[in-house]
Amino acid sequence: MIVLINPNATAAMTQAMARVAQDHLPRHTVEGWTSTDGPAAIQGPEDGALAVPPLLSLVQKANERGAQAILIGCFDDTGLSQARAIADCPVIGIGQAGYQVAAAVGRRFSVVTTLAVSVPVLEANITAYGLDPHLARVRASGVPVLQVETAQHAILDEIHAAQREDDIDTVVLGCGGMTTLVDTAQTQTGLRVIDGVRAAASIAAAVA
Amino acid sequence: MIVLINPNATAAMTQAMARVAQDHLPRHTVEGWTSTDGPAAIQGPEDGALAVPPLLSLVQKANERGAQAILIGCFDDTGLSQARAIADCPVIGIGQAGYQVAAAVGRRFSVVTTLAVSVPVLEANITAYGLDPHLARVRASGVPVLQVETAQHAILDEIHAAQREDDIDTVVLGCGGMTTLVDTAQTQTGLRVIDGVRAAASIAAAVA
C-alpha cells in the first residue's frame, strides 16, 4: 500500500492527486488521505507551519499500517524532513520529486505556482535541494489553490510567459491541484511539463 | 517508442537493461540498441571518451525515428550533455536518474560501482549535478563490468561494507549490469537500493 497524504483539508484535491498517482503505480494500491485538521489550502509559510502537526499524525498512522511509500501531496514539501524522520518507508514530496525529474530531463526549468506568497518558499526549497543551477524562475500565476481547476486560463498564460521570457525547455507545475493541466500545457507550448504528482508516483515506482 | 541505447558493445547487457526498462514502462514500447562500435565495456574516462562518437550517431538515429525518450544505459552518463544537444526528446542517463531518485527518497547514499578507475568519473558527475551533499562515498567493488553478473558476491560484500561504514540509508548500484541485483541487495541489507535503469525508466514514465 502506498499512501498519498494531502496536508490540506480539501478532499477533492486528494482524490484528483490519488487518481493520477494510482494511474502511475499500476502494481500498487494507492490510498489518498486528507488531513482534515489542516488548512483548506496551503498558501505561504504560515499555512505550511500550521499544516505540519496534523500531517505528522497521519504520517505516523501510515507508517504503523505498513505503508511502502508515503507521498506528501503539497508542492511546498511542508514537513517533509520531519515526516522522513518518523517513517520507516520512503517519503516523497511532490515538490522535490517534480524538481528532481525536471533536473534529470531538461536543461533549465521555471516553476509556475499559485500565489506570490508561495514563491520564496519554493525558491528556498530548490536551493536546499541543490537544484538552483537548473532553475530559471519561480512564477506566481495569481490563482489561489482552490481555484486552480476553474482558472486554468490564467495559469496557461503564465506558462506561456515563462516560455517567452525565461529561456527554458521545461516547466514544473507548482501546485498539486494542477495535475489535470499537464496535457493541455504540453500540447499548447511544446515545453516539457512536469507534474509533481506524476513525478512522485514514478519515483515511488522505482523504489517501492 | 522509447530507446535505451547501451554505449558499450555488449548485447547481453543491452537486453537485460531493456527488459527492466520495458517492465517499468508498460504503456510504451522499449527498444534496446547496442552501440556496436563502442568499447566492450566502459571502465574509466578513456573508454567513456571513445564511446561518445558511435553513441551520438545512435542518438541522432533514435531522434530521427521519433523516439519519445532516450535512455543512455551507461552509469558514467558519458556523452549525456551532448546527446541532449542533438535530441528533441528527453535524454535520461541511468547514472543521473539513479542519483536524483536516491536524493528524492533518502537522506544519504553511497554508490557501489565496478572498478576504481570509474570512481572519479562518478564523483565528478555527482558534483556537477549538485547532489554531493547527499553523497557519502563512491565505492569500487573491484568487479569488472563484464563480470558483474557472475561475481555478485563481491558486489554484495561491498554493499555490506557501505552499510557498516558509511552512515547511509540508501545505496545506488553504480553499473547498468547490476540491474539484476536489486532484490537480493535490498533483502539482504534492508537498505533502499536504487538501480539506475529502473530510475531512468520511471522518470521517462513521468514525462514521456
Add this chain to the structure above:
Amino acid sequence: MIVLINPNATAAMTQAMARVAQDHLPRHTVEGWTSTDGPAAIQGPEDGALAVPPLLSLVQKANERGAQAILIGCFDDTGLSQARAIADCPVIGIGQAGYQVAAAVGRRFSVVTTLAVSVPVLEANITAYGLDPHLARVRASGVPVLQVETAQHAILDEIHAAQREDDIDTVVLGCGGMTTLVDTAQTQTGLRVIDGVRAAASIAAAVA
C-alpha cells in the same frame, strides 16, 4: 517580554537556560516556557519531529502575548523555520545563534553534542546555514541530554579531544543543557567556548 521556549518537557533545563538568558538581557524580562507535551529530551530527528506540534502551539501563544523575541531552546533548531513563519517577532534558535557567533569570532569550530544520533541533524543545519566552511567536526560525547549536568567529565574529555585533533580555535557546546559548562571548559582548554543560549540571548539584545 522575551520568551525562551524549551521544546522538551524537562522543566529543570528550561530554568537553567532562562536564567542564563535573563542574565544576558538585563533590560528585558525573560520568561522560560516548557513544552510539556514535547518529548522528555530531543535526541535525533524522530524526537525533533514529534516536538514540533506542541512547540508551534507555544510559539503562537507567545506571539499573541506580544513577545519581542522568541528563543527556541533546543540545539537541533527543530521547527525553527516554521516558528518564524508564525511569529511576528524575531525567532532565534540556540543552535543557529551558536554557529553564527562562532563564525563571527573564530577561524574554525567543532561542535561537541550529546549522542551520535544528533550528529547528522546538526551537520545538516550547519550546511543549510551556509556555515560549513567554518566547521571542523560535529562530535558526540555519548552523554544523553538528561545526564549532561551529572556527566560533565565525559563532555570535557570530548572537548579536549576536539582541541587535540581538530585544528580549531573555537568549540560550540551542542546542547542547551551544557550552558553551565562554559566557564570550566574555557578555563581548562583556553579555547573560545560558545554556548548557544548566551549566543541567542546576545543576538536578541542586538535586535529586540
Add this chain to the structure above:
Amino acid sequence: MIVLINPNATAAMTQAMARVAQDHLPRHTVEGWTSTDGPAAIQGPEDGALAVPPLLSLVQKANERGAQAILIGCFDDTGLSQARAIADCPVIGIGQAGYQVAAAVGRRFSVVTTLAVSVPVLEANITAYGLDPHLARVRASGVPVLQVETAQHAILDEIHAAQREDDIDTVVLGCGGMTTLVDTAQTQTGLRVIDGVRAAASIAAAVA
C-alpha cells in the same frame, strides 16, 4: 577591557560607536581608539587598503594591553582576517557581525550603505562569509561617510526603497556612522534594522 578601533581618522565617529558599544556591554569597559594615520573616511577598496597598516599597529597595541575583545569599527571589515592573525582575543568586524545577526533573525536582508564604490566590497564580503543566500541587495544611498549624520533623510529614503522593492524583512545599516539611525528607521518602516556596532558588541558580550 574591550577595544573598539575605528580604522578611519574621524574621532567623532569613534566616540559615537564606542558609546553604543559600551551601552551593550554593561559589564565591560569599552575604549574607543581612532586610527589617526588612517584615511578620514573609508570609501571603496583603495581607502580600505590604505587603512590596513595603521589599523594593524593598533590591533597589536590592543593585544599587548590585554584586550578581551577587539571590535573593528568599519563596515568594510577591512584588515579583519589579518587582525585576527595578530590578536589572541576575538576580533569582531561590525560588517560581519551585522550580517551574522541578520542571518540569525530574519529571512532575507538588504544592506543600505554610503557610496556606490563600497557596494562591490560589501558584496564580496557577504559571499566570503557564506551568507549570500540571505542577501537581497546591497544598496548605496549616495551619502558620503562623513555626511551620514546630517543627511539621514537620503538614507531613510533608500531604506524605504529597499522595503518596497527587495522582498525583505530585515535591513542592515551599512556604515558604522549610521548607528544613531536605528530607532528612527525601525519606527518608520517596521523592518528589523540591524546596526553592526550593536551586533558586534552583543557578540562580544556572548564570548568575552
Add this chain to the structure above:
Amino acid sequence: MIVLINPNATAAMTQAMARVAQDHLPRHTVEGWTSTDGPAAIQGPEDGALAVPPLLSLVQKANERGAQAILIGCFDDTGLSQARAIADCPVIGIGQAGYQVAAAVGRRFSVVTTLAVSVPVLEANITAYGLDPHLARVRASGVPVLQVETAQHAILDEIHAAQREDDIDTVVLGCGGMTTLVDTAQTQTGLRVIDGVRAAASIAAAVA
C-alpha cells in the same frame, strides 16, 4: 611540439589562432590542425556535440605523435573533458584558459561572444569551473563566428556596452576568431581584454 586543434572546419581560423599561439610559445613549435570533418562553425550546443567525434580523433593522433600540450581552439571547450581522458599531455581549452586568466587578474569579468545560442553553453562552463563568482554577464554580439573578422564594429559596440553596464574591469573575448581584436578593444576601452588563445598558450608555456 604543441598542437592547437580547431574543432571547426574553417582553416583560416586555425591559422589565425596558431599564429598567436606560436607568438606566445617562442620555445616551442606550434602546429595548427583543422578538424575538417567538424561543422564550419560551432554555434550552440548541437554544433558542439557534432564536433566532438572528429575532434577526439585528432586528439588521439596528436597524442600518438607525442604532443607536449594540446590546445582546443573552440571557446565552447567542447569535448574538453573527453579529450583529457584520452591524452597523456595537458589539454587546455581556450574558453577555460580565458576564464582562469581573467579570474587571476581582475575583479569581475563579462564575456562577449558571437550568437545568443552560445550564451547558455558558456554560462554552464563557467559555473562548472567554479568561476561564476567572478562573472558579471555573458553577452552575445549577434555576429556569427564566420563574420567575426569583418564585423568587428558590432563586437566592439557590445564590449563598450559591457563596460558601461556591467561593473567590470575585465572582458573576455568569447570566440577564438576574436584573437585579432585584442589590441583595438584594449586601446578603445581601457579594460583588461583577455583572449582565450593567448591565455591557453601562456598556460601551456607554464607547464609544457
Add this chain to the structure above:
Amino acid sequence: MIVLINPNATAAMTQAMARVAQDHLPRHTVEGWTSTDGPAAIQGPEDGALAVPPLLSLVQKANERGAQAILIGCFDDTGLSQARAIADCPVIGIGQAGYQVAAAVGRRFSVVTTLAVSVPVLEANITAYGLDPHLARVRASGVPVLQVETAQHAILDEIHAAQREDDIDTVVLGCGGMTTLVDTAQTQTGLRVIDGVRAAASIAAAVA
C-alpha cells in the same frame, strides 16, 4: 616594466624568483623588489599580516613608476586583494596563479608547502578562489621557507607521498622558493608540477 615584489626580506629568494619570471617574460623587463621591512620569511597568518604594510608601500611605488603588471612573490597571496585595490595594472599572486593554472591543465591537484602553520592559510585561499573542487590536499613538508633550497629531499619525499596517496595528476609547489625544484620533481614523478612563479609570469605574459 613588470615588478615582482617579494613580501619577505630575503633577497636571495627575490633574485631566484625574478630570474624565473624574466625567463618566462622575454619581451618585458622584470625587476625583483625585496620588502626589506617585511619578515625574513612568511610562515603562517601572523607573518602574513605583518608583511602587509611594507608590501602595500612597494605596490604603491610600483604603481607610480608605471608597472605593467605586479607579481606578488609569496605563495600565501598575502595582501593580494588590497594590492589590487591600490594598483592600476594587473596584480598577480603566485599562489592564485599556481592554482588557476593547475585547474586549467589537470583533473585534481595537491599542494606541497613548507610548514603546517601555512596549511589552513592556503586551504582558505583555494576555497575563496572557488577552486576547492580541484583540490586533493594541502600538505606540509616540514621544511621552513629559508631551508627550501637545502632540504629538497624532504620536499621531494612529500611530493612522492602525494603521488602515492592523493589520487592526483598535478602537484602545485606551495612556496616561491621551490621554483628551482620543478624539473627534478617532474622528472622523478611524472606528475604535472606547477610552480607559482612560472604560472604568474605566464599569466602576466597573456595580459600585459
